[in-house]
Amino acid sequence: MPIDTLTFIFIISAYLIGSLSSAIITCKVMGLDDPRSIGSKNPGATNVLRLGNKKAAIITLVGDVLKGLLPVLLSKLVGLNNSIVMLVGIAAFLGHIYPLYYQFKGGKGVATAIGVYTAINSIAALSIVFIWLFCAKLLKISSSAALISTLFAPAIFYFLMQDRTITFGMLFITLLIFWKHKTNIQQLLAGTEGKIGEK
Template structure:
């Protein structure tokens, strides 16, 4: 019973930590704007980059990634079940995307997922980062880079010999990230998606 309560407690704590809308707060403090009124309306790193600039975007990137990394590191210290480490991390990603403090709206979950995966395996992060960077270099679409990196996640987990539970969780996480990119996919198909370097406009 104690182990179950501890698991639930960590999952809930990860969700709450993941819910902290750093993109929203940094945009307000840095530029006194509501980031949800600009560009894609997203509170994540890419919209902060397009709307305000690289320095606040880097700040948001570090903070959002930390929301994923910290719960996983805590779970690794407190729990012996490796599958639970990943589940705790996914709770943080869900918190970021469906924030308790932003009317259950949030970012796409990419930076926070990066933090989670960094806590689990640097090899996976390096592999996905290469996919992300190569796609960005070719296409200049941050969203497409993130989608293809998400697709690469379950494949990488299989290739690097992680247990089947990780394959399932990785596939689920990839589908969640792709689902969160629905508006981006629509803009990609319509030819109206933002490319890196383009300035976001207010709605």
């Protein structure tokens, strides 16, 4: 199979996999309210937690991480180069935030980005998750933890991998995460952003 065809298949497949909403599917299967109708109306693990169902939130989180991890991991296993691997990761990420199946209205991408981070460099991913956990414990605000931790991602990947393509790919993901959090940023500045666990 020509490499161009393989690349196309991986990128399109990654986007389609990323477009599956773990939050919406999990809540529907478990008989919960649609996460797009409550709280922040974001189909993500944090908003599912607002439904008061920790199990559903955990399943959503794992599902969103796997959407980023599996396509990238498979692209590495078949020997695609770093540039293509990064494009596969971006495709999965774009699928999550702009899903084909839900009128291109998706989540904010943090968990799926963590999946991409993990598949590309697990040490970098652990560093970013550690920053997230530290900020979440300190600030008690999920969006702040997400923004701070992903802000460090491009620098962490550059330090560990010295690969410009990967670094620019991570910068692109970070910028999109900030864009998807623009309402949260406004609420943070206004002091009205909700804390972790609040409904």
